[in-house]
Amino acid sequence: MTRRTPVGIRDIGDALGLSMMSVSRALRGVEGVSAGTRIEVIQAAKRMGYRPNRNARSLASAHSTLIGVSIPSLFSDVFPEILDGMRATFDHAGFDTLIDTTHYNTAREADWAERMLDWNAAALVLCGVDHEPDLRRRLRDLRIPTLEFWDTTDDPIDVCVGIDHWKAGADLAEHLLACGYTRPAFIGVPEGRDTRADKRLAGLVATYASAGIDAVDVRRIDHRATFEAGALATESLLAAEGPRPDVLAYLNDHMAFGGLSTCMRLGLSIPDAIGIAGFNDLEINKILPMPITTIITPRTRMGEIGARNIIARIKGAVVERCVTIPTELRIGHTTRAPLSSGGPFSSN
Amino acid sequence: MTRRTPVGIRDIGDALGLSMMSVSRALRGVEGVSAGTRIEVIQAAKRMGYRPNRNARSLASAHSTLIGVSIPSLFSDVFPEILDGMRATFDHAGFDTLIDTTHYNTAREADWAERMLDWNAAALVLCGVDHEPDLRRRLRDLRIPTLEFWDTTDDPIDVCVGIDHWKAGADLAEHLLACGYTRPAFIGVPEGRDTRADKRLAGLVATYASAGIDAVDVRRIDHRATFEAGALATESLLAAEGPRPDVLAYLNDHMAFGGLSTCMRLGLSIPDAIGIAGFNDLEINKILPMPITTIITPRTRMGEIGARNIIARIKGAVVERCVTIPTELRIGHTTRAPLSSGGPFSSN
DNA sequence: TTGTACGCGTTATCAT
């Protein structure tokens, strides 16, 4: 087998009449070499085209610069944005990103995590806080730095950064109630697939329930959460028997836009006959003639904070175990103007 | 330092009274062990919770199961789809994906590629065929399996799979000419950033030129190729002095939808007063009330074919050096009906 | 500040 590392630390040492250790120290930037030899070594390394063998490093030191990042899917705008926020920080700090897409399958996630451990990964980044119990235990026992992101919990595996999905759902419900919508529907994917969306739904249901409204029409479509999924689910919902919902809350803005298109095509008056709400405030919402009422989620910032914290953990620093970033309601044109908090007789 | 691999090949051998080599052979599934010992070893490995140390493996064998994949950006629908197509195949074959996002910076790409070599990567996957000359040379010299995707060339570093962007631009121009549009504009990002888009523009310009039309109004916006970028660029274009273009060709469907929104907001009649064309046939196009005329690109399939071929290369097989996948024009409602090929007097 | 001895966990090579 032809080696791809023709020049190693030994060669530099030989060329300079130094021991391998001096070279190693100089190259890694650690204490224990005079400034002079360090410069000499670095120059020689450059001249000779030295490249470190990362596998050998990792084997010898039981450390590595590999960080494994697992996300459910690359098709969603939200995970790419979070990932991008992380990667900028990882790159800067010299870490490489080993990626996985789980497609919302926790067993696959667990298998992949083991592979990452086989690589001696410096840290693991997982989406959400719902994982295989075995994986949770194992990562804890191993004490490997682990970041859970997007969701939050009081008891993360190690550290976490995310938003409160239940509260986001509740906040949205509050707004819809204030707008006078009394027959809500939620359109999402099958239960258990996207547990964060399930939590938002739970927050919405609870809030409506505490206002005396127990009927939330839940529609689930077995499809990626796309524009098309939103359109299809909405068609089926509107074609169904029984009382029509007066407001449709979607799993995300893309599904919401699909639903919006369907409603407009059917000639439904928005937001009067029917309201529409999304989630995430995705980029498309900037250019829609009728911006969708949604919840703004801080995705890039979440990635940056998460990356910063997990790197601190790798270096052994103590960091805040759990960071919950607030979300914000964005009122668009797809929901009616809220009734004034002064009551229905206000002139607002 | 606490080791994360409490049980190694040696331990299994000790437990079974076998040498490390027999264990290694059994576990790797190579020849040289009796069926009986193999089963015994595999069971013992499972029972004892053996996990291979991948760095040690890679160091000893000068092979690894790491594949480095570099893409310009995660925000685009097209790269995630290609990547997803690849990953499915990689996963299945037992390869791990080390990812990079270049943000269209070839120098960063080259640096990252070196790091991948430091990891002893089994293969490199790069976007497009325009790279730092040094990187090209080096990968060739090293004979490391390399896949270039999305674009094509007669002379790839190693193997490539992609589409002919120049021809795609030309095909679109043919259609727009057939529709009777004579004052085309192209809306994209700064020249050199997205070299594939530059090639499509070149194909469009050449085709219009061969029809005697030399004026193509090119607008570039320094922004990610998003809905918003399309909207902003279109606003500025339509506000400009001089004759207004009668058809707008965009870098992709997202920018096109942004432009479409702007045109509709300004009350322009589409497709008569002004035509709109995109690129890629992205998912959003399925649900638009007015589907955008675009070019369908085979993204998932490209990823799968590319992954299959690069794995074959890793295994030493000979594969087609260059696969060019055809694209297809999708005629939407944002361009006028083409004049019949029979000429202007036809009753078509 | 510099150097020596050894180990990291596995695979290649050559023997039996």
Add this chain to the structure above:
DNA sequence: ATGATAACGCGTACAA
């Protein structure tokens, strides 16, 4: 079919 020995390239621990 199985085993002994020697790398793989580097870092840790300790000595000088």
